[in-house]
Amino acid sequence: MSIKRVLRILLKDFSVEPRKSFFIWALIMPFALTLLFQFAFGSLFEPKPRLGIVDQGNSVITTEVQELEGFEVLILTETDDLIDKVKQHDLDAGLILSADFDREVKAGEKPLLEFYISGESLASNRIIVSVTTIEIIRGLEDSEAPVEVETVYLGEPGLPLSIRLVPLIVFYALVMAGMWVPSSSLVEEKEKGTLTALLVTSVRISEVLLAKWLLGFIFATFLAAATLLLNQAFGPRPLEVMVVIILAAALTSMIGLLIGIYSKTATMLFTLIKSLGIFLFIPVVFYLFPEWPQWIAKFFPLYWIISPIWEVSIKGEPLSLVWFEMMIAAAITLGLIPLALLLKKRMLT
Amino acid sequence: MTAPSIEVKDLSHWYGNLQAVKEVSFDVYPGEILGFLGPNGAGKSTTIKVLTGQLALQEGRAKILRRDIGREDPVLQSQIGVSFEEKNLYLEMSALENLNFFASLFGIRDAGSAEALQRVGLSDRAKDRVSSFSKGMRQRLMIARAFINKPSVLFLDEPTDGLDPVTANQIRKTIREEADRGAAVLLTTHNMHEADELSDRVAFINEGEIVALDTAERLKLEYGKRSIRVRLRDGDGVREEKLPLDGEQSSARLSELAASPDLMTIHTEEATLEAIFIHLTGRGLVG
Numbered sequence: 139m140s141i142k143r144v145l146r147i148l149l150k151d152f153s154v155e156p157r158k159s160f161f162i163w164a165l166i167m168p169f170a171l172t173l174l175f176q177f178a179f180g181s182l183f184e185p186k187p188r189l190g191i192v193d194q195g196n197s198v199i200t201t202e203v204q205e206l207e208g209f210e211v212l213i214l215t216e217t218d219d220l221i222d223k224v225k226q227h228d229l230d231a232g233l234i235l236s237a238d239f240d241r242e243v244k245a246g247e248k249p250l251l252e253f254y255i256s257g258e259s260l261a262s263n264r265i266i267v268s269v270t271t272i273e274i275i276r277g278l279e280d281s282e283a284p285v286e287v288e289t290v291y292l293g294e295p296g297l298p299l300s301i302r303l304v305p306l307i308v309f310y311a312l313v314m315a316g317m318w319v320p321s322s323s324l325v326e327e328k329e330k331g332t333l334t335a336l337l338v339t340s341v342r343i344s345e346v347l348l349a350k351w352l353l354g355f356i357f358a359t360f361l362a363a364a365t366l367l368l369n370q371a372f373g374p375r376p377l378e379v380m381v382v383i384i385l386a387a388a389l390t391s392m393i394g395l396l397i398g399i400y401s402k403t404a405t406m407l408f409t410l411i412k413s414l415g416i417f418l419f420i421p422v423v424f425y426l427f428p429e430w431p432q433w434i435a436k437f438f439p440l441y442w443i444i445s446p447i448w449e450v451s452i453k454g455e456p457l458s459l460v461w462f463e464m465m466i467a468a469a470i471t472l473g474l475i476p477l478a479l480l481l482k483k484r485m486l487t
Numbered sequence: 488m489t490a491p492s493i494e495v496k497d498l499s500h501w502y503g504n505l506q507a508v509k510e511v512s513f514d515v516y517p518g519e520i521l522g523f524l525g526p527n528g529a530g531k532s533t534t535i536k537v538l539t540g541q542l543a544l545q546e547g548r549a550k551i552l553r554r555d556i557g558r559e560d561p562v563l564q565s566q567i568g569v570s571f572e573e574k575n576l577y578l579e580m581s582a583l584e585n586l587n588f589f590a591s592l593f594g595i596r597d598a599g600s601a602e603a604l605q606r607v608g609l610s611d612r613a614k615d616r617v618s619s620f621s622k623g624m625r626q627r628l629m630i631a632r633a634f635i636n637k638p639s640v641l642f643l644d645e646p647t648d649g650l651d652p653v654t655a656n657q658i659r660k661t662i663r664e665e666a667d668r669g670a671a672v673l674l675t676t677h678n679m680h681e682a683d684e685l686s687d688r689v690a691f692i693n694e695g696e697i698v699a700l701d702t703a704e705r706l707k708l709e710y711g712k713r714s715i716r717v718r719l720r721d722g723d724g725v726r727e728e729k730l731p732l733d734g735e736q737s738s739a740r741l742s743e744l745a746a747s748p749d750l751m752t753i754h755t756e757e758a759t760l761e762a763i764f765i766h767l768t769g770r771g772l773v774g
Contacts, residue, residue: 331575340561
């Protein structure tokens with residue numbers, strides 16, 4: 139096998155494939171789906187409350203606010219600068235904490251708290267910022283709340299639908315790029331006879347197949363990572379998320395390659411993809427409906443890549459939690475190689 | 488004596504129960520063009536497919552450049568050029584990109600793709616996508632691609648099929664140049680004029696068997712009838728008379744006709760390859 143020839147075929151594919159409408163469609167769809175789902179269910183363009191703080195002392199309030207999720211906090215040194223930013227709606231609110239603020243609160247002296255709110259900020263953001271600030275100050279004062287609040291969650295517990303849809307979009311990206319791209323590219327080479335033209339040169343069939351797998355793998359990795367990035371779903375462990383994506387791209391591209399080797403024509407390819415579609419997509423459906431018995435999803439091969447994506451990217455869990463799933467996914471990928479070699483012989487005959 | 492570039496001995500091939508090629512044997516020498524002449528379905532393309540590794544060798548022996556044929560022999564494949572009947576080019580790429588890509592697969596850095604395109608008259612369309620090319624232009628590009636690695640052996644499957652006479656002549660000229668360079672050329676065609684004009688030797692193939700193999704001249708001598716066609720005025724019409732060249736009676740009759748005031752034209756009638764093919768197989772070259 140010549141790596142140089144593999145790379146030449148791969149470069150040719152990277153040059154030719156983007157000129158096809160299908161490739162562009164595969165590239166655009168995950169982004170279009172992201173935007174659609176975010177508009178329909180989520181908050182892609184809904185900004186987090188932006189709070190500016192000028193801390194003239196060393197208040198614990200600043201630290202506590204910075205640790206809060208769902209806030210964008212900007213620490214400034216100049217009061218005038220803070221006021222300007224609030225005026226221009228660069229910030230929803232601005233807080234000026236005097237040098238002895240913490241001590242004065244604890245001593246019950248009721249110090250003046252300068253709190254600026256932007257006239258253009260959303261009502262929801264104003265409420266969130268105000269209530270949160272008051273709660274933190276009350277904690278500082280160490281005083282009892284005047285009322286006891288009983289929180290009752292209504293609706294389904296767990297993550298919002300917009301988040302639960304992320305695996306679906308990522309999976310779609312993986313399927314489009316990892317399965318469709320190598321399989322359709324290979325079948326097109328067969329149908330147009332260019333595969334025969336390649337094989338009467340010094341190129342070996344294994345080199346063509348490796349190039350097609352790499353095409354799907356690289357494209358799937360890029361598209362899945364871009365989709366997660368767009369959905370802000372990389373979580374606190376981006377490198378670990380990348381490891382999961384790379385494994386997922388390897389598996390989906392291998393399945394795509396097998397489909398491409400097996401299919402003699404585009405019609406056969408479409409039929410196979412349509413038939414396999416439900417089988418492949420079922421694990422994702424289980425994530426949309428957490429009340430369903432989740433163990434059923436484990437019978438489907440792509441569960442073993444969707445589960446690590448869910449745990450590591452969406453829930454922010456470490457890789458160590460999903461090592462078993464990843465081992466299974468890797469085993470499936472490696473196990474498909476002999477099948478590809480077997481089908482390769484069938485393709486040549 | 489120079490060793491043959493292509494050596495085929497008792498080659499047979501089956502598609503299921505159908506035997507497409509039946510124990511064919513032939514050699515092609517460097518610088519020689521062997522024309523495989525036969526109707527569609529005679530086994531010409533199957534023979535080429537077996538020799539180029541597109542189909543597995545089932546029975547018989549075949550060597551190219553003294554190497555046994557078989558799939559995936561990069562050394563051998565780097566020394567052959569193939570032009571397929573099907574126009575299998577990358578339509579989304581330009582003519583130049585197609586040639587450069589295939590040259591790169593042979594490990595050729597400076598392939599001279601621009602010169603190759605010039606040879607087949609496509610210089611002005613070098614950067615255009617192949618999808619915008621006519622059938623003739625695609626065929627010319629196929630020929631340029633087959634030559635891009637300066638092969639020692641060329642397999643050309645119906646290289647001028649369906650082309651206009653000008654394009655066909657241009658392609659024949661290029662094929663002859665390649666043979667003059669020293670390449671052994673196996674050319675399949677069902678065009679008797681092409682085989683006659685281009686081939687150093689001709690093999691007649693019918694129903695998978697080679698029924699005759701020799702130079703066109705010798706075949707004509709062996710199987711052709713030497714005769715003369717004489718056209719004479721006959722009242723308001725014209726009548727024709729055919730005279731065999733052999734025999735005293737013909738000679739006397741010819742002298743008589745030559746002196747006739749009704750004589751219009753005299754033509755020698757050389758046997759065509761098609762006539763010989765029909766004589767040998769009982770069927771025509773087309774269909």
